[in-house]
Amino acid sequence: MSDVRMMLDDPELTRRSPGEEFALAHARRGPDASVELRASISDLFPPAKRRPRLTVRHLLRKAVVDSDEVTVFTERSENTAPDDAAPEWKFEVGAQAVKTQTIRAAVPVPAEILTDPAALAAFVDYRLLVRLGTAENDVLLNGTGPIRGLLRSPGLRHRPEAAEEESAADALLATAALCEWYGGSADGIVMHPDDWWPLVADGAFLERLAVQGVKVSRTRMIPPGTAMVGDFTAAATLLDRRSSTIRLEGDSLVAEIREGLAVHLPGHFVLTSLPGRR
Numbered sequence: 001m002s003d004v005r006m007m008l009d010d011p012e013l014t015r016r017s018p019g020e021e022f023a024l025a026h027a028r029r030g031p032d033a034s035v036e037l038r039a040s041i042s043d044l045f046p047p048a049k050r051r052p053r054l055t056v057r058h059l060l061r062k063a064v065v066d067s068d069e070v071t072v073f074t075e076r077s078e079n080t081a082p083d084d085a086a087p088e089w090k091f092e093v094g095a096q097a098v099k100t101q102t103i104r105a106a107v108p109v110p111a112e113i114l115t116d117p118a119a120l121a122a123f124v125d126y127r128l129l130v131r132l133g134t135a136e137n138d139v140l141l142n143g144t145g146p147i148r149g150l151l152r153s154p155g156l157r158h159r160p161e162a163a164e165e166e167s168a169a170d171a172l173l174a175t176a177a178l179c180e181w182y183g184g185s186a187d188g189i190v191m192h193p194d195d196w197w198p199l200v201a202d203g204a205f206l207e208r209l210a211v212q213g214v215k216v217s218r219t220r221m222i223p224p225g226t227a228m229v230g231d232f233t234a235a236a237t238l239l240d241r242r243s244s245t246i247r248l249e250g251d252s253l254v255a256e257i258r259e260g261l262a263v264h265l266p267g268h269f270v271l272t273s274l275p276g277r278r
Contacts, residue, residue, distance in 0.1 A: 017121065017124075017125050018037065018039075018041045018044055018124055018125060018129065018244070018246060018255075019120065019121035019122060019123065019124030019126075019128075019129075020121045020125075021035050021037065021246075022035050022120070022121070022124050022246045022253075023117040023118070023120045023121040023124070024117075026117070026120060026248070027117055031248055032248075033247065033248055034245065034247035034248070035245065035246050035247070036243070036245055037243070037244045037245070037246070038242055038243065039242060039244060040057075040240055040244060040257055040259070041129060041132065041244040041255060041257060042055070042057060042103075042129065042133045042136045042244075042257055043057065044125075044129060045125070045126075045129045045130055045133055053218070054215055054216065054217040054218075055133055055136065055137055055219065056136070056137050056140040056141060056150070056190060056217050056219065056221075057136060057137075057140065057238060058215065058217065059187075059188035059190070059215055059217055059232040060140075060232050060233075060236055060238040060261075061232070061233050061234075061236070061237050061238065062237070062238045063237050063238070063239055063240065064240050064241075064242050065100065065239045065240065065241060065260070066241070067100075068099060068100050069097050069098070069099050069100070070097070070098050070100070070239055070260065070262070071095055071096070071097050071098075072096060072098050072237065072262040072264060073093065073094070073095055073264055074093070074094045074095065074096050074263075074264055074265075075088075075091040075092065075093050075094075075264060075265050076091060076092045076094070076155060076266075076267075077091055077092075077155065077182060077267040088182055088183040098146070098239060098260050098261070098262045099146035099260055100146070100239055100241055100258055100259055100260035101139075101144075101146045101147055101258070101259070101260065102256050102257070102258050103132070103135055103136050103256065103257050103259065104135065104254065104255070105128065105131040105132040105134070105135040105254070105255050105256075106131070106249065106252045106253065106254045106255075107127055107128050107252060107253055108251055108252050108253075109123060109248075109251065109252060111251075123253070124246060124253060124255075128246070128253050128255050129255065131255070132255045132257065134219075134221070136257065136259075137217075137219045137221040138221045140238075140261060141190065141219070141221045141222055141228075142221060146260065147259075147260060147261045148261075148263075149261075150190075150228065150230075150236065150261075150263065151222070151228065153263045153266045153269065154266060155266030155267050156267075156269050156270075156271060157178070157266075157267055157269065157271070158270070158271050159171075159174070159175050159178055159270055159271065159272040159273075161273065162174065162272075162273070162275075164275070166275055167202075168195060168198065168199060168202075168274045169199065169202055169205045171227070171272050171273070171274055172189060172209075172227060172229060172272070172274075174272075175227065175229040175270050175272040176214070176229050179229050179230055179231060179268060179270045180231075182265070182267045182268055184230070184231030184234055184235065184265065184268035185231050185234070186214060186229050186230065186231055187213050187215065187230075187231055187232055187233050188215050188216070188217070188229070188230055188231075188232035188233075189209070189214060189215070189216045189217070189227055189228065189229050189230075190216075190217045190218075190219065190222050190227065190228040191216065191217075191218055191222060191226075191227040191228075192218065192220060192222050192223065192224040192225070192226070193218045193219075193220065194224045195224060195225065195227065195274050196216065196218040215232075225273055225274050226271060226272070226273060226274070227271070227272050227274055228269055228270070228271055229269070229270050229272065230269035230270065231265070231268040231269075234265060234268060235263065235264055235265040235266070235268035235269060236261060236262060236263045236264060236265075236269075237261075237262045237264065238259060238260075238261060239259055239260035239261065239262055240259050241257075241258035241259055243258045244256060244257045244258070
């Protein structure tokens with residue numbers, strides 16, 4: 001007798017994509033389709049496997065949490081002086097409660113797509129998830145609700161204006177050095193695509209950054225001409241509920257993920273302007 005294999009629901013997405021999981025739910029329940037997934041689906045945009053493109057989420061340390069509010073440590077640098085050899089000795093150590101929130105994206109879905117499970121799965125995986133990734137980048141950088149955003153964090157530092165003849169590569173390297181003045185180790189950069197692509201022509205600069213363990217996320221959610229350099233691993237934590245929802249709302253597909261952002265060491269993030277964009 002042959003083995004009998006049952007294709008049960010796959011909420012942790014070990015076998016099926018988010019789109020395939022939703023298409024299965026839609027085949028069963030039609031317009032009432034909704035799936036709760038024990039995964040952060042903004043990590044699962046299929047083209048990222050073929051052409052890796054880091055989002056802000058990918059730069060951050062992650063902690064899986066099981067509640068809507070988490071207590072985390074903080075260190076502030078207000079008591080430090082410019083001539084301190086090791087400013088971190090004077091950091092004020094404290095704690096704060098950080099709340100998680102829902103990040104949402106929606107996209108209208110044609111009625112014809114809903115009648116074809118394969119087309120519906122592809123629509124979720126290739127259109128809805130990319131919208132969700134954009135929404136997540138915006139919230140993690142610019143904030144909304146409980147998540148204030150990295151660019152709006154109190155204690156974020158700004159690099160002084162540089163000389164006009166400075167190159168973008170020079171500006172990024174100088175900002176990385178400034179990031180380490182508080183004892184951090186720069187391991188991430190967020191910049192606009194308009195500023196990232198010209199660096200491809202700058203010899204092996206991006207490759208040299210990668211060798212030093214520095215990851216670069218390019219996103220339109222940071223203003224052109226601005227880059228954020230930081231010790232993302234030590235300075236902030238993405239509080240991940242590992243909980244996502246995909247459902248129909250009227251004629252739109254909606255995706256939601258639940259997460260929070262704890263900024264422990266805001267002084268480990270430094271903003272700089274880039275040449276030609278001032």
